[in-house]
Amino acid sequence: MTEPVIVVGAGPVGLAAALALAAERVPAVVLEAERAGVRKEWRGSTLHPPTLALLDRIGAASDAVAHGVRVDRLQFRDLQLPDRATFSYGVLEGRTPFPFRVQYEQYKLLRLLRELAEASPDVDLRQEHRVTGLTGADEGAAAAVVTLADGTRLTAPYVVAADGAHSVLRKLAGIGFPGDTYPSQSLVAATPFPFETVVDDLGPVSYWSGPNGRLSLIRTPDVWRVAVSTTAGVTASADGTGGPHPELAAALDLLVGDRSWAGSPLQQHQLYRSHQRVADRFRAGRLLLAGDAAHLSSTTGGMGLNSGVHDAFDLAARLGPALRAGGDGDGDAEADAYASARRDAAVRIVQPATRTVRAGVDATGRDARLARLRDLAATAADPVAGTRHLSALSMLDAVEGVSR
Numbered sequence: 134m135t136e137p138v139i140v141v142g143a144g145p146v147g148l149a150a151a152l153a154l155a156a157e158r159v160p161a162v163v164l165e166a167e168r169a170g171v172r173k174e175w176r177g178s179t180l181h182p183p184t185l186a187l188l189d190r191i192g193a194a195s196d197a198v199a200h201g202v203r204v205d206r207l208q209f210r211d212l213q214l215p216d217r218a219t220f221s222y223g224v225l226e227g228r229t230p231f232p233f234r235v236q237y238e239q240y241k242l243l244r245l246l247r248e249l250a251e252a253s254p255d256v257d258l259r260q261e262h263r264v265t266g267l268t269g270a271d272e273g274a275a276a277a278v279v280t281l282a283d284g285t286r287l288t289a290p291y292v293v294a295a296d297g298a299h300s301v302l303r304k305l306a307g308i309g310f311p312g313d314t315y316p317s318q319s320l321v322a323a324t325p326f327p328f329e330t331v332v333d334d335l336g337p338v339s340y341w342s343g344p345n346g347r348l349s350l351i352r353t354p355d356v357w358r359v360a361v362s363t364t365a366g367v368t369a370s371a372d373g374t375g376g377p378h379p380e381l382a383a384a385l386d387l388l389v390g391d392r393s394w395a396g397s398p399l400q401q402h403q404l405y406r407s408h409q410r411v412a413d414r415f416r417a418g419r420l421l422l423a424g425d426a427a428h429l430s431s432t433t434g435g436m437g438l439n440s441g442v443h444d445a446f447d448l449a450a451r452l453g454p455a456l457r458a459g460g461d462g463d464g465d466a467e468a469d470a471y472a473s474a475r476r477d478a479a480v481r482i483v484q485p486a487t488r489t490v491r492a493g494v495d496a497t498g499r500d501a502r503l504a505r506l507r508d509l510a511a512t513a514a515d516p517v518a519g520t521r522h523l524s525a526l527s528m529l530d531a532v533e534g535v536s537r
């Protein structure tokens with residue numbers, strides 16, 4: 134019997150990694166610090182076409198497609214200027230089995246992945262198992278040993294650190310996490326207000342620039358999700374009590390043209406900081422980093438969660454043939470190939486793409502906003518350039534190798 138790989142963290146990336154390993158006939162033990170029960174956290178709500186294709190391999194795409202919002206076009210607009218650019222997903226027909234983007238809240242994806250993990254004979258999901266120690270992160274180590282908060286020690290051929298942005302395992306292995314943090318914070322809130330009835334030709338996903346910064350408007354199955362940038366230092370109450378955040382209110386006033394939106398409840402206020410960071414290495418001995426533990430990017434464009442899921446499948450596709458029963462090695466070369474390919478995708482593709490999208494919508498000067506929108510409109514109108522642009526925004530070029 135093959136020794137299980139240990140996956141630390143039962144977030145979307147850890148669960149996807151365990152299920153993808155199970156699909157490769159490699160068992161996985163998932164150690165999760167928190168209690169069972171999914172917090173109703175939105176966080177990532179976007180699934181791009183290649184992510185849907187990968188999730189389909191473990192039976193997780195059809196539910197997201199059936200119950201999520203299928204996005205047929207992506208709009209770039211401005212709160213004051215009439216110029217706009219629209220990219221139609223129709224141009225991706227024939228290039229991917231899922232030529233569209235789906236909006237499906239992270240907590241629903243997590244619930245689905247957890248159900249699949251619990252049903253899989255090859256995934257052993259252990260809640261309330263916090264990892265506090267690690268050995269085997271040095272070169273040439275023959276195995277990894279993790280220590281749990283209660284002192285229990287578990288050995289595995291590889292340990293996958295999918296323990297999120299503040300990864301304990303990354304720190305224990307002494308891996309640096311350089312990059313930068315955006316000075317402005319992001320505020321996200323949900324509202325049932327029917328923007329589609331007051332904003333002309335509103336698509337399910339639109340990114341707006343404006344005199345005070347960006348606004349994104351994303352339709353999820355239940356509500357509209359609204360995100361704005363806020364000036365550093367300005368705080369909002371976590372639950373939105375005490376009225377809407379002034380910068381959110383100013384953006385919605387400009388969008389709607391009056392205060393009618395305030396008649397609908399604003400829920401789930403979340404204030405958070407975005408980062409652009411990539412770990413110095415994705416491998417240390419028998420430890421492999423994946424997801425937010427390995428890289429962070431601006432949430433504008435929705436690539437963070439997606440690239441973490443891509444890591445999970447790449448890792449399983451490479452290590453599976455070596456580690457499965459009767460496999461052809463100890464996975465050493467494959468682990469190196471994973472670490473190199475996925476760090477390269479983060480540095481070369483995801484970081485520049487997210488930095489560019491964010492810089493575009495963060496611009497506040499009228500001339501810069503106008504020039505950018507005209508440029509985007511010209512790109513959208515050109516069949517070749519438009520397809521290339523939408524392919525990049527859909528991460529079709531960020532999964533090289535993953536789809537093997």
Ligand SMILES: Cc1cc2nc3c(=O)[nH]c(=O)nc-3n(C[C@H](O)[C@H](O)[C@H](O)COP(=O)(O)OP(=O)(O)OC[C@H]3O[C@@H](n4cnc5c(N)ncnc54)[C@H](O)[C@@H]3O)c2cc1C
Pocket residue numbers: 141142143144145146147164165166167175176177178179239262263264265295296297298300301403404405423424425426432434435436437438439441
């Ligand atoms: C407010 C907010 C909004 C976001 N919006 C978007 C968006 O619009 N689009 C997008 O693509 N992304 C978005 N993201 C990012 C997205 O949520 C992450 O990329 C995604 O959650 C990464 O998944 P993960 O599994 O790597 O990490 P996480 O989801 O953080 O999961 C890590 C898991 O590891 C567990 N854990 C941690 N330490 C230990 C330990 N020592 N032992 C055992 N378990 C441990 C944690 O309890 C957790 O369950 C957003 C993030 C935030 C915070």
